[in-house]
Amino acid sequence: MNPTPQTRWIAFSERVYRVLLLLYPADYRREYGWLMVQLFRDVCRQRYHQQGRIGIALWWCRTVFDLALTVIEQRRKVRLMISKATFVHFAGFMLVLGGAFSGLAAFSQLQPDDHFTYHGLYQVLILLWAPGTLFVGLGCVGLALSYESIFWAKWTLYLCGVGSLVMTAGMFATFLNESLWNLWFIGALLHISGLTAFGLRHAFKPVLPCFRGLPLQMALGWVIIGLGILRTDSQTTNNLLSFLMFIGTGLVWLAIGQAIHRQRRQAEPAIA
Amino acid sequence: MSDATLRPEGMLPLTPAVFHILLALADSEKHGYSIMQEVTRITNGAVQMGPGTLYGTLKRMLETRLIEETDERPDPQMDDERRRYYRLTSFGERVMHAELDRLSVLLNAAQSKRLMGRT
Numbered sequence: 001m002n003p004t005p006q007t008r009w010i011a012f013s014e015r016v017y018r019v020l021l022l023l024y025p026a027d028y029r030r031e032y033g034w035l036m037v038q039l040f041r042d043v044c045r046q047r048y049h050q051q052g053r054i055g056i057a058l059w060w061c062r063t064v065f066d067l068a069l070t071v072i073e074q075r076r077k078v079r080l081m082i083s084k085a086t087f088v089h090f091a092g093f094m095l096v097l098g099g100a101f102s103g104l105a106a107f108s109q110l111q112p113d114d115h116f117t118y119h120g121l122y123q124v125l126i127l128l129w130a131p132g133t134l135f136v137g138l139g140c141v142g143l144a145l146s147y148e149s150i151f152w153a154k155w156t157l158y159l160c161g162v163g164s165l166v167m168t169a170g171m172f173a174t175f176l177n178e179s180l181w182n183l184w185f186i187g188a189l190l191h192i193s194g195l196t197a198f199g200l201r202h203a204f205k206p207v208l209p210c211f212r213g214l215p216l217q218m219a220l221g222w223v224i225i226g227l228g229i230l231r232t233d234s235q236t237t238n239n240l241l242s243f244l245m246f247i248g249t250g251l252v253w254l255a256i257g258q259a260i261h262r263q264r265r266q267a268e269p270a271i272a
Numbered sequence: 273m274s275d276a277t278l279r280p281e282g283m284l285p286l287t288p289a290v291f292h293i294l295l296a297l298a299d300s301e302k303h304g305y306s307i308m309q310e311v312t313r314i315t316n317g318a319v320q321m322g323p324g325t326l327y328g329t330l331k332r333m334l335e336t337r338l339i340e341e342t343d344e345r346p347d348p349q350m351d352d353e354r355r356r357y358y359r360l361t362s363f364g365e366r367v368m369h370a371e372l373d374r375l376s377v378l379l380n381a382a383q384s385k386r387l388m389g390r391t
Contacts, residue, residue: 063323
């Protein structure tokens with residue numbers, strides 16, 4: 001049986017539309033591609049029946065416009081999901097790195113004299129603080145994204161992360177102008193506020209795989225040692241308290257990061 | 273989380289595409305083509321969705337649990353091709369009613385200011 005002009009036009013349009021569907025992300029195409037082709041064909045039949053070839057041409061105009069808009073939308077969604085998934089996947093690893101760098105940087109506080117300038121090895125150690133706070137900040141943001149459905153965990157961890165990133169910016173800013181060290185201080189306050197809020201709630205309703213009371217202990221440690229630093233006149237005591245504060249923070253983030261990283265790695269085969 | 277614990281207010285205001293599809297599915301389950309026809313009918317031809325917009329929106333609505341897939345079967349009024357059917361969830365129904373309430377408040381406000389029927 002020879003194909004009628006109607007079936008020829010519709011079959012040709014369908015073939016072209018199938019090729020154009022390659023523009024969509026593969027997962028989306030697998031799930032909805034055949035349904036979209038089916039719908040496209042149904043409308044082609046209807047339009048041909050109503051207006052002939054003009055009807056199909058008009059339907060093509062609408063379809064091309066629709067395709068351009070929705071391809072961009074679906075591609076953008078996939079990119080966002082990939083970048084978010086990467087962040088969440090590496091959150092534990094980033095906290096491990098951040099904790100390790102911060103822990104090492106803590107030894108810079110053992111420099112015997114005051115801390116306006118650092119010398120020799122202490123100067124190298126203090127520089128590790130910038131990547132330390134950067135990785136802790138990124139790790140906290142990754143954790144916040146992974147706890148997106150838990151309102152309090154998400155926002156307190158965001159605060160922790162942003163605080164840590166502001167601390168990093170503060171450190172770089174201090175290199176340019178020493179008076180900008182306040183930025184680091186603001187970052188530290190944000191970080192501790194987030195950590196305290198997270199720790200308070202986490203103690204009663206834990207979300208991390210372990211360490212129920214640790215985040216709160218870390219936050220309280222910062223506050224108690226910070227007050228100690230403000231009250232003491234002795235440079236040696238001051239240095240020791242600073243060391244304790246920063247080594248504690250580094251080790252806690254290291255432990256939390258390690259636990260999360262292990263949990264994610266164990267979960268991976270099950271997901272795959 | 274069950275549908276009963278989800279809050280409809282968190283979904284408002286709806287995009288026109290989502291609202292039109294909710295309205296189209298309000299009386300019965302439908303497949304893609306019949307949703308499209310119903311949307312065109314209830315908007316007097318003003319809204320005609322393309323395949324990308326329709327299935328992109330349906331995907332989003334499935335993710336937010338406004339609708340659910342029922343099964344795949346042919347439509348006896350069309351041909352023997354299998355078609356995927358969609359229907360409203362109880363949450364989808366609550367969201368649709370919440371949006372209708374929101375719009376009716378606005379409509380009443382517009383009526384009280386005698387803004388209706390000027391075009």
